[in-house]
Amino acid sequence: MSSRPDTPALPAFLRIHQYAGLKPGPRLLVTAAVHGNEVCGVAAIQRVMAELDSGALQLRGGTLSFIPIVNPLAHQLGRREGDRNLNRNLRPPVVPQDFEDRIAGPLCRWLADHEVLLDLHSFQGQGKPFAMLGPRNNRGELEPFAHEQAEGLLAACVGTERIVEGWLSTYALGLQRRAERAGDGSRRATLQQDPHYGVGTTEYMRSRGGYGITLECGQHADPEAPEFAYKAILRVLVLLGMVDAEVVAPRPASAPELLQLYEVVDREHEGDRFERAWASFDPVIKGQRIGTRHDGTPVLAPADGRIVFPAVNAQPGSEWFYLARASTRQLG
The missing domain is CATH 2.40.50.100 (RNA polymerase II/Efflux pump adaptor protein, barrel-sandwich hybrid domain)
Structure with missing residues (x-):
């Protein structure tokens, strides 16, 4: 694939950091910048890694992995996507067609190698942080799942006032209608009519037997978003027993509002x-x-x-x- 006029060279690798505890425990993956202009999670991950490296934060056990910049091309360009939305139609490609396909191969391997995912995002409009979690336990064809309780606790621990469920089942309804309309023949239109199009990081994680949440940490430029993402990482580590409980204040006592996309x-x-x-x-x-x-x-x-x-x-x-x-x- 040739380089673009607006960037000197295509990124050639993903930077992945891993901390292996000396005692057994969960395998947690924390990701950020799946969309390149959503950078609060990048700063939060760097802060946690600095504390681990200095000894200010001690890993009690388990395996903790970070991918601070999942989409380096989009991040380099300062925009949401490189060639396309990486957080849709995520699966190992048979024949890579674009930069996001090339990212999908190693990213899917790392997702499959972990049990729990915390995926850090931000959003364009104004608003407060919220979490998105997956389906209830089921054996259906769309998104079979068996970790409803663990994923619910994960979503509840991060400190948001609002939690949203129902992403993939709702998106499937849109796909049915979209399939009835003729596309323009572009790759974007073809992907948007693919039944797999609603699958992103957390959906792929669940398909491999794990669980995880998407955490929207605030508006892109909100100066509080990196702090929220940082505390969320620590709260998840505490929940999983990977660090001592004293490292972060517990989440607010009030129960979050729970909404269902339909x-x-x-x-x-x-x-x-x-x-x-x-x-x-x-x-x-x-x-x-x-x-x-x-x-x-x-x-x-x-x-x-x-x-x-x-x-x-x-x-x-x-x-x-x-x-x-x-x-x-x-x-x-």
Whole structure:
């Protein structure tokens, strides 16, 4: 693959750091910059590694691995993606087609070699940190899973006020509708119609027998986001018994709000527009106009709930926004 005019050379490796405790314990992988412009986790990982290296933080046991910059091309360019979204359609490629395919090979091997994943992200709009966890225990075809309790405890420990479930099952509904529309023949359109497209780091981790959460640590430029990510890493290490409990304050005592995604709506045309500047978790009521299609058709909320991940600049054919409602799930 040839180099691009906006970068001197393609990154040739992933930098991976590993600390092997002298006593048995869990195998934890902490990742950041899966999207290259989401850098709070990079700073948090570097801070934890500095404390481990200096002896200020002692690993009691287990194996702790860090990949501070999962997508070095996107990070180098200062944007979300290199050639495409690495956190979609994640699997070892048969024949690599782009830079993210080349990352996927070693990344999937490292995911499969660990039991627990903490994947650190940030988001574009304003808002507070939140965690995303996977399905409840099931033997279904979409995302069979057997670690509901452990993953729920993981999500509850990091200190967010809000936890969201239901990503892959909701995305599958969107895929069904997307498959009925003709794409433009581009690789992006082909990937977006692939049934595997909703699979990212945590989904792949679960497919290999592990569990993990996506932690959205705040807005991209929020100066508090690196501190939140840092404390989250320590809280996970405490939860897993890998460091002493005294290294970080416990999470707030109040229970987090738990929401379930249930619908995804694609942007179909560049003329599709939102009714107003939505932020994630803004409330909506049944029948409220969320946006308008390019031909004037209103896009209405089907029920009371919250709007999640509104993407005002979404590409036509990709996710425009999600809808969520209160969940009845118990986190253990």
